[in-house]
Ligand code: UD1
């Protein structure tokens with residue numbers, strides 16, 4: 001990919017403050033591991049695949065990033081300066097090098113672009129991003145001289161007691177001139193509160209001006225160190241995602257109670273009602289109406305789809321599909337256009353043809369249902385015999401009466417009928433009527449002869 005400025009993302013820290021078995025940069029945010037936001041922003045700003053420094057023996061990050069980045073290992077977690085020293089000599093470019101922390105998922109590519117442009121605007125050793133976050137705790141502070149040039153960065157734990165604390169915080173985003181950076185790394189020491197090699201100490205070792213660019217949106221400098229910051233970042237991303245969708249023509253009844261992953265796509269004039277959750281690779285067409293209280297995960301829906309308070313997962317819905325309240329649509333289900341599910345219906349691992357209606361309380365599992373079928377309320381496909389799952393096949397224009405039990409494997413031919421309340425464990429030929437139930441018997445005068453209850 002391209003030959004823009006080099007970039008390095010530091011992602012080898014232990015993430016101790018997360019108190020987690022999962023590496024910090026793999027924690028999900030807006031439905032994706034948070035490192036992916038950093039990699040995407042860096043790639044968009046530089047046009048090159050970044051070098052990502054990962055912890056030794058930690059295979060999950062390189063396998064996630066695959067060929068989106070070049071991963072190199074840091075031997076031990078000895079600090080951000082040591083992490084940068086792990087970049088092999090063959091990858092050390094003397095030109096501009098963008099360095100970004102892997103735990104800063106809210107950075108915008110435009111901000112990185114502005115930093116790169118500022119660095120190129122005059123000869124300098126480094127240009128760094130500073131912010132004024134609402135909560136600056138734990139962040140390094142930027143010390144400038146009277147002319148605004150950066151003198152050094154002081155970590156919070158190393159701030160001299162009794163002196164005024166600088167307001168500006170180090171975002172952990174730098175453009176270095178490589179010819180200056182790489183040799184300076186050899187002069188870092190560990191005489192600090194954390195006994196680590198601080199990248200921030202490099203700033204004072206450079207010869208040549210170090211300048212700062214202030215980021216307008218303080219959210220962008222949020223680093224994820226613990227789960228409180230993870231929740232803060234989630235809220236910011238959610239707001240950004242919903243705002244972008246609203247500007248693109250989607251109505252949200254109550255954005256504050258609605259959860260939308262960053263990858264979700266929704267067409268114009270769709271309406272999302274309160275307390276709904278849209279996750280993963282969900283894609284909705286135009287004019288859809290979702291919720292309230294719907295939960296959709298990896299759903300692909302066409303235009304004009306209406307979903308009540310229902311749970312849908314890994315399924316495809318054609319144009320005009322209507323899913324009633326309290327339905328559950330489980331993975332590997334395809335509902336063709338115009339399909340209607342009544343209240344409390346469940347469908348799993350099935351294909352359902354155009355215009356078919358599956359009425360309330362029905363359970364259609366492992367089935368292939370044709371077009372224009374009517375499945376009466378309370379019908380169940382018995383897919384499991386205790387050992388294996390079997391399929392039910394229903395042809396086109398079949399009418400299945402209410403409260404029918406279909407024991408798979410079984411086939412109902414095109415245009416066949418099944419009487420209400422039937423138990424069907426034999427195939428039904430096309431055009432036939434199946435009645436699989438005991439005949440009703442009326443016993444005259446029974447009530448009068450009924451034995452009295454004691
Ligand atoms: C760091 C900065 C601080 C800045 C803040 C911005 C230093 C010494 N401090 O503090 O000035 O305000 O970020 O959020 O740089 N990492 C490695 N290897 C290591 C240690 C860290 O790759 O040995 C990576 C981490 O995975 C993380 C990033 O570097 O993505 C920053 O490390 P972290 O420990 O979070 O630094 P902060 O304490 O936040």
Ligand code: CA
Pocket residue numbers: 101103223224225
């Ligand atoms: Ca951090």
